[in-house]
Amino acid sequence: MIRYIAASLLLLLVWIGxxxxxxxxxxxxxxxxxxxxxxxxxELRCPKCQNQDLADSNAPIAADLRREIHRLMEExxxxxxxxxYLVARYGEFVMYRPPVxxxxxxxxxxxxxxxxxGFCIILIVVRRRRHEALPSHVQLSADEQARLAxxxxxxxx
Amino acid sequence: MIPELGHLALILAxxxxxxxxxxxxxxxxxGNQQWMGLxxxxxxxxxxxxxxxxxxxTWSFLTDDFSVTYVAENSNSLxxxxxxxxxxxxxxxxxxLLWALILGGWTFAVSIFSRQLPEDMLTxxxxxxxxxxxxxxLFLIMTSNPFSRLLPQSPVDGNDLNPxxxxxxxxxxPPMLYMGYVGFSVAFAFAIAALLGGRLDxxxxxxxxxxxxxxxxxxxxxxxxxxxxxxxxxxxxxxxxWDPVENASFMPWLVGTALIHSLSVTEKRGVFKSWTxxxxxxxxxxxxxxxxxxxxxxxxxxxxxxxxxxRGVFILAFLLVVVGSSLTLxxxxxxxxxxxxSFGLWSRETFLLVNNLILVVAAxxxxxxxxxxxxxxxxxxxxxSVGPPYFNALFVPLMVILMMAxxxxxxxxxxxxxxxxxxxxxVPVLIASVVLGMLAAFMLGDFHWAVLAACSLAxxxxxxxxxxxxxxxxxxxxxxxxxxxxxxxxxxxxxxxGLAVSALGIVLSTQFTAERDLRMAPGESVELAGxxxxxxxxxxxxxxxxxxxxGTLRVSKDNRNVAVLHPEKRLYVVQRSVMTEAGxxxxxxxxxxxxxxxxxxxxxxxxxxxxxxxxxxxxxxxVLMAIGGLLSMSDKRYRFKVRQRVSQSLGLxxxxx
Numbered sequence: 001m002i003r004y005i006a007a008s009l010l011l012l013l014v015w016i017g018x019x020x021x022x023x024x025x026x027x028x029x030x031x032x033x034x035x036x037x038x039x040x041x042x043e044l045r046c047p048k049c050q051n052q053d054l055a056d057s058n059a060p061i062a063a064d065l066r067r068e069i070h071r072l073m074e075e076x077x078x079x080x081x082x083x084x085y086l087v088a089r090y091g092e093f094v095m096y097r098p099p100v101x102x103x104x105x106x107x108x109x110x111x112x113x114x115x116x117x118g119f120c121i122i123l124i125v126v127r128r129r130r131h132e133a134l135p136s137h138v139q140l141s142a143d144e145q146a147r148l149a150x151x152x153x154x155x156x157x
Numbered sequence: 158m159i160p161e162l163g164h165l166a167l168i169l170a171x172x173x174x175x176x177x178x179x180x181x182x183x184x185x186x187x188g189n190q191q192w193m194g195l196x197x198x199x200x201x202x203x204x205x206x207x208x209x210x211x212x213x214x215t216w217s218f219l220t221d222d223f224s225v226t227y228v229a230e231n232s233n234s235l236x237x238x239x240x241x242x243x244x245x246x247x248x249x250x251x252x253x254l255l256w257a258l259i260l261g262g263w264t265f266a267v268s269i270f271s272r273q274l275p276e277d278m279l280t281x282x283x284x285x286x287x288x289x290x291x292x293x294x295l296f297l298i299m300t301s302n303p304f305s306r307l308l309p310q311s312p313v314d315g316n317d318l319n320p321x322x323x324x325x326x327x328x329x330x331p332p333m334l335y336m337g338y339v340g341f342s343v344a345f346a347f348a349i350a351a352l353l354g355g356r357l358d359x360x361x362x363x364x365x366x367x368x369x370x371x372x373x374x375x376x377x378x379x380x381x382x383x384x385x386x387x388x389x390x391x392x393x394x395x396x397x398x399w400d401p402v403e404n405a406s407f408m409p410w411l412v413g414t415a416l417i418h419s420l421s422v423t424e425k426r427g428v429f430k431s432w433t434x435x436x437x438x439x440x441x442x443x444x445x446x447x448x449x450x451x452x453x454x455x456x457x458x459x460x461x462x463x464x465x466x467x468r469g470v471f472i473l474a475f476l477l478v479v480v481g482s483s484l485t486l487x488x489x490x491x492x493x494x495x496x497x498x499s500f501g502l503w504s505r506e507t508f509l510l511v512n513n514l515i516l517v518v519a520a521x522x523x524x525x526x527x528x529x530x531x532x533x534x535x536x537x538x539x540x541x542s543v544g545p546p547y548f549n550a551l552f553v554p555l556m557v558i559l560m561m562a563x564x565x566x567x568x569x570x571x572x573x574x575x576x577x578x579x580x581x582x583x584v585p586v587l588i589a590s591v592v593l594g595m596l597a598a599f600m601l602g603d604f605h606w607a608v609l610a611a612c613s614l615a616x617x618x619x620x621x622x623x624x625x626x627x628x629x630x631x632x633x634x635x636x637x638x639x640x641x642x643x644x645x646x647x648x649x650x651x652x653x654x655g656l657a658v659s660a661l662g663i664v665l666s667t668q669f670t671a672e673r674d675l676r677m678a679p680g681e682s683v684e685l686a687g688x689x690x691x692x693x694x695x696x697x698x699x700x701x702x703x704x705x706x707x708g709t710l711r712v713s714k715d716n717r718n719v720a721v722l723h724p725e726k727r728l729y730v731v732q733r734s735v736m737t738e739a740g741x742x743x744x745x746x747x748x749x750x751x752x753x754x755x756x757x758x759x760x761x762x763x764x765x766x767x768x769x770x771x772x773x774x775x776x777x778x779x780v781l782m783a784i785g786g787l788l789s790m791s792d793k794r795y796r797f798k799v800r801q802r803v804s805q806s807l808g809l810x811x812x813x814x
Contacts, residue, residue: 129501
């Protein structure tokens, strides 16, 4: 029994490990539709795979979903409708482009904020460095001046 | 017997690493010469034992010793010898051994090539590297011993190497990548040693810069090889997917790029020392984070080649120790006295800061995108995907800003630049690049804004480089002037040219790819982007450990034969897995790319045909950047002989130069 389970597990692993191109032959109304299909399947994630989009996955579920998307497109659905349809069934997990909402604000706007803050810091650093052009303590005090003069005299004599 | 010897050698190497990381450091602290003297012999001993252990594992593979678990799981008697050899690093345990070996090799190299360093500095560097090595060897011996046996019931034959890895690209890709990852440990060790010794100065930057350049170069080559491999081996026609594992290698590369730039400011002008140290710590920590992500299985990735929670916990703990202790040390020892160096807005210092900012923001964006699903999952249990559309949307604008700043950064001078002079230099470049961009965008086919932008930006970078070259040679004339420029200058030029070439390759191949998936019966033909493809059917043929359907497509253009392509569909018999081998006709201006899908009725096949203009440029740019790294590294000023001569003529002790 154990051996049987092990064998079926192994088979399952092999099935997951299949790495080959998912190539199918759909007919499209025109080239724009073809490109739309390609763009759509590249933005959607295969729900059962490790990390592959629908266009490239060879898993049976991905093939089913590609057929489904093709059918929905032929029925005249818009991209949004198709995505909504898939999200309703498989959750937001299928979207490679996470929606902009409260919990993804950090994700979408964080880098821009980081960049802006960084630029401000650079400006501050540069301002400070510019004002340091002649820092006060580089100029010698009266005592030091006197000592320097005496040293120079010693050297010259 | 041999595997046991290998195991023993691993344990001895660990002992050596422990010695190397403790006594010399104490010696450097207490001023004990004898204890300091232990660093070099310990490093050499450790490297020797690791080499021996690696040899033992290799021997087990080449002699088909399937009583060793790791060999049984990753090899097969039918495997050709070179894949048996590369199978040594084909899975978790062996690749970790390779990692440890490379770390030992780097330590050995540092102890040889940096002998002229002040003794306490060298001792500290070697000690720090010994600590890292101790961590990895403990990890290897405790959780992932490659030498453990399957006794008494050892299998008759092995489970075969993952067919995906049976490829030339994959023989070279992991070692290159690890050379890069591990190489950043040298920069890290130099930074920590400088913090410990309290000598964070221009000399430190000069010492660690060539090592950082080598590591960066190797990592770049590793990434290029990985991307190229996924292009021709996976049959999907893409070359980058922003997969967590790809990101894991790309983040340290980006931070490493920032580091080599920041080191140059620290070396030449003695500013931004603390920042440079932070970058060195970050580059190595990101390398470790990459290891953690790949080997713990916390993230789902197509590459997840060893997912084991206990291993994950170990690396996570190690990562926290490394990051935590180095940041604590940084907080305690970072220079308190600010350097008295001034510079203006239009100065190279400012623009190198901008470079660093953009690269660090880019790396952080990738980190954020890679970890966000994990964070959301932990916080709310929701499943979220962050994929290519997100990364492209954020990364591309950053690169646009980077390239805009790059050209100015190349031309501005240290300290400050007269704005009028700078305008005189750059306005012609700006006009020329916009004109060139427009010309290219209208001549290359359908007009796309992306193409216009990419061509203009690439011209902007390249022309600014040429303008700088012209300026640098204006007093001596072209020939004399060009010969007098240093290698690190040429390295800089080559790497920046590489960036422009890659950017062009990425945008042009993405915009102008023509792609068809279709059913083709033998004798049928199809026309795509001016090329005529005729399918001649498939033949059956048997490889050493696979069966193959070997297809033939003849390609012609304007009735002239262009190429004969042979896409393959292979069934690897041991693992029963199917692999696609794409048929590719590579060219400077375009690739013809054909892959076989499923067999259909009557000898017909589902066939994927791509025409990818300028796709090679992506990797060509990467190669140019690597050449740039090597050129800079081999610059005269990093060679010790010169330094010796200079120091002698100045009457200084060597150590002070």
